[in-house]
Amino acid sequence: MEPILVTDAVTKIYETGNLKVKAVDQVSLEIYPGEFVALVGPSGSGKTTMLAMLAGLLNATQGTIRIDSHELGKLSEKEKTRFRREKIGFTFQANNLIPYLTALENVELMLRLNSTNSKYCREEAIKLLGRLGLSDRLNNLPKQLSGGQQQRVAIARALIHDPSLVLADEPTAALDTERAFQVVQIFSELIHEQKRAGIMVTHDMRMTQYVDRVIQMVDGKIYKIINDRAEIDALAAGGRYEAENTTKKGEIFEMKENQVMTLNNGLLAGAGD
Amino acid sequence: MAFYLASREIWRNKGRFFLFSLVIALITILVLFIAALAQGLAQANKEYIEKLNAELIVFQEKVELSTTTSRVGLDKLNNLRRIPGVADVGAIGFSSASLEFSNQQNSLDVALIGVQPGKPGMPPVFSGNSIRSNRGYQAVIDGAIASRNGVRVGDKITIKTIVGSEDKFYQLDVVGITDGRQYFYQPSIFVPFETWDKIRPQAAEGQGQSNLVANVLAVKLTNPQDLKIMAATIESQVSGVEVVDRKTAYESSPGYSAQQSTLNTQQGFTLLIGILVIGGFFQIQTLQKVPQIGVLKAIGTGNLIVAYTVILQIILVTIIGVAIGSISTILLTLALPGGIPIMLTGNTTILTIFTLLMIGPLGGLVSVRLALKVEPLTALGM
Ligand SMILES: Nc1ncnc2c1ncn2[C@@H]1O[C@H](COP(=O)(O)OP(=O)(O)OP(=O)(O)O)[C@@H](O)[C@H]1O
Ligand SMILES: [Mg+2]
Numbered sequence: 001m002e003p004i005l006v007t008d009a010v011t012k013i014y015e016t017g018n019l020k021v022k023a024v025d026q027v028s029l030e031i032y033p034g035e036f037v038a039l040v041g042p043s044g045s046g047k048t049t050m051l052a053m054l055a056g057l058l059n060a061t062q063g064t065i066r067i068d069s070h071e072l073g074k075l076s077e078k079e080k081t082r083f084r085r086e087k088i089g090f091t092f093q094a095n096n097l098i099p100y101l102t103a104l105e106n107v108e109l110m111l112r113l114n115s116t117n118s119k120y121c122r123e124e125a126i127k128l129l130g131r132l133g134l135s136d137r138l139n140n141l142p143k144q145l146s147g148g149q150q151q152r153v154a155i156a157r158a159l160i161h162d163p164s165l166v167l168a169d170e171p172t173a174a175l176d177t178e179r180a181f182q183v184v185q186i187f188s189e190l191i192h193e194q195k196r197a198g199i200m201v202t203h204d205m206r207m208t209q210y211v212d213r214v215i216q217m218v219d220g221k222i223y224k225i226i227n228d229r230a231e232i233d234a235l236a237a238g239g240r241y242e243a244e245n246t247t248k249k250g251e252i253f254e255m256k257e258n259q260v261m262t263l264n265n266g267l268l269a270g271a272g273d
Numbered sequence: 274m275a276f277y278l279a280s281r282e283i284w285r286n287k288g289r290f291f292l293f294s295l296v297i298a299l300i301t302i303l304v305l306f307i308a309a310l311a312q313g314l315a316q317a318n319k320e321y322i323e324k325l326n327a328e329l330i331v332f333q334e335k336v337e338l339s340t341t342t343s344r345v346g347l348d349k350l351n352n353l354r355r356i357p358g359v360a361d362v363g364a365i366g367f368s369s370a371s372l373e374f375s376n377q378q379n380s381l382d383v384a385l386i387g388v389q390p391g392k393p394g395m396p397p398v399f400s401g402n403s404i405r406s407n408r409g410y411q412a413v414i415d416g417a418i419a420s421r422n423g424v425r426v427g428d429k430i431t432i433k434t435i436v437g438s439e440d441k442f443y444q445l446d447v448v449g450i451t452d453g454r455q456y457f458y459q460p461s462i463f464v465p466f467e468t469w470d471k472i473r474p475q476a477a478e479g480q481g482q483s484n485l486v487a488n489v490l491a492v493k494l495t496n497p498q499d500l501k502i503m504a505a506t507i508e509s510q511v512s513g514v515e516v517v518d519r520k521t522a523y524e525s526s527p528g529y530s531a532q533q534s535t536l537n538t539q540q541g542f543t544l545l546i547g548i549l550v551i552g553g554f555f556q557i558q559t560l561q562k563v564p565q566i567g568v569l570k571a572i573g574t575g576n577l578i579v580a581y582t583v584i585l586q587i588i589l590v591t592i593i594g595v596a597i598g599s600i601s602t603i604l605l606t607l608a609l610p611g612g613i614p615i616m617l618t619g620n621t622t623i624l625t626i627f628t629l630l631m632i633g634p635l636g637g638l639v640s641v642r643l644a645l646k647v648e649p650l651t652a653l654g655m
């Protein structure tokens with residue numbers, strides 16, 4: 001099977017004045033259809049920067065990104081805009097939805113943008129919103145929806161137009177625990193079912209129980225990639241996994257003492273082993 | 274797509290956008306009213322001269338084309354008539370008087386205009402007869418007096434003038450009614466030239482001039498296109514006169530240009546305020562929309578669609594506002610009582626409305642630029 005996403009030694013250096021920040025450093029990864037990946041790491045480790053590059057919103061300083069055999073670096077701005085609306089599904093941390101469009105219209109927007117808004121597609125949109133438990137909310141405006149409902153509409157919008165790659169930036173940041181689990185679970189189901197490649201940036205380790213792979217970033221580099229189910233589940237379970245790995249974790253703490261680490265209540269931003 | 278987004282947003286924020294439209298409607302009313310006032314006042318000032326059945330007007334030279342100062346002796350009439358190309362000449366005298374009413378009605382200030390029967394200067398009569406004699410106590414009155422004060426053909430009217438320090442009253446027979454012929458903001462009463470000379474206000478009684486003197490002479494040309502050449506010819510062949518066309522004549526009347534330019538300036542400023550208000554309005558709105566514009570761009574909406582959406586909204590809001598404003602203005606002018614110098618004529622109104630329609634897009638250019646500059650990265654909080 002061909003991977004949907006291939007990055008090769010992608011590097012992003014921000015230059016502000018004469019200050020250079022290496023936000024992403026030589027990141028290479030491959031993601032296959034039907035694979036849901038979590039991108040975790042401490043604040044400032046380069047997760048959002050990575051996501052922005054994958055969406056064609058930022059140009060990589062070095063390295064290549066290939067999605068569905070399009071090499072992003074070779075596309076013009078106009079082509080990248082088109083690429084985003086055709087190939088990428090996007091959910092954001094906040095202000096996801098267009099406030100003057102109803103739930104259904106927000107989902108249909110993706111179809112309209114791609115000029116594929118047929119009656120059939122509309123039915124698909126309604127079906128998808130139904131899957132996400134929003135059948136009775138189709139004609140509500142975003143302000144009439146709860147945070148979790150809004151996030152679910154955003155998920156529908158990110159999937160409706162048959163994208164290859166779905167990018168989710170902290171989809172659970174504004175949600176309480178229970179809703180967060182619900183949202184990520186259904187997100188994961190849909191990604192697997194529809195055979196998309198999904199990447200979710202998250203601070204909440206517990207959400208990793210729904211993914212196939214966890215990519216830990218530290219200081220712009222991939223610190224570790226966890227493929228093993230048991231290891232992922234342990235990570236998601238929080239404290240227990242951490243306790244078993246104190247020594248190694250200590251090293252990381254030393255290495256990264258200037259970065260914020262949170263360990264309590266199963267929330268971990270940062271690296272584990 | 275742009276239309277879809279623009280109309281959805283307007284529809285879901287009806288109240289706010291309607292408020293925008295109302296502001297534009299008010300600006301429209303203001304601008305149209307100033308335009309109507311400028312036209313109405315100009316009309317009240319120049320109506321008689323503008324409608325004059327003559328191409329050229331002969332003033333005394335060096336009086337800066339002031340009809341009240343100008344004195345042209347009637348002895349010049351024959352000289353003028355002999356110049357080839359001159360079809361006819363008529364003497365005109367201007368003065369003011371008041372029209373008295375027997376009942377409680379207030380007296381009405383009028384322009385008392387002396388004209389020669391059948392000569393240029395005498396307006397056409399729409400009901401009744403024209404003035405026939407050169408010295409009878411007959412009058413043709415302005416249609417405005419007829420309709421507003423209920424004066425009819427066959428009525429007798431009383432005119433008051435002041436001679437020295439005394440009020441003098443004269444009775445005139447109304448023989449005919451002409452259309453609107455205001456002169457210097459007053460409706461007109463036309464009397465035979467010699468009668469005018471007798472009853473017009475004077476500093477003292479019976480100065481007994483042997484020669485009749487008019488204020489100006491109206492010259493009708495055989496060939497109306499020869500304006501410039503004929504004016505020069507007359508000036509060279511008749512001594513002590515200045516000859517101009519009708520437009521130059523009324524534009525030189527006291528205060529005319531000053532008044533028109535004041536009103537035009539006001540109109541210009543109101544339009545400018547309109548542009549700034551609408552510009553500010555949409556600019557604030559666009560600033561508030563930066564996050565959602567960021568999301569739109571991040572999910573792949575082209576810049577063109579984003580720009581068109583903003584422009585379309587501005588155009589829609591402007592059209593609705595200008596329409597509401599124009600209709601209100603027309604209704605208002607219809608509801609206003611007569612006598613108020615408000616006039617909306619086709620051309621000026623259309624031009625003004627067209628200019629008003631431009632203020633939205635002009636004011637909105639800044640917002641379009643703002644919307645274009647929003648980075649899709651803002652959706653990711655970057
Ligand atoms: N526009 C920018 N200009 C300069 N430096 C930037 C810019 N955006 C991000 N950075 C820097 O790049 C590094 C990575 O930032 P990024 O936002 O990708 O981290 P993150 O992993 O998403 O963090 P968080 O978890 O807090 O969202 C940080 O050191 C940040 O300060
Ligand atoms: Mg981030």
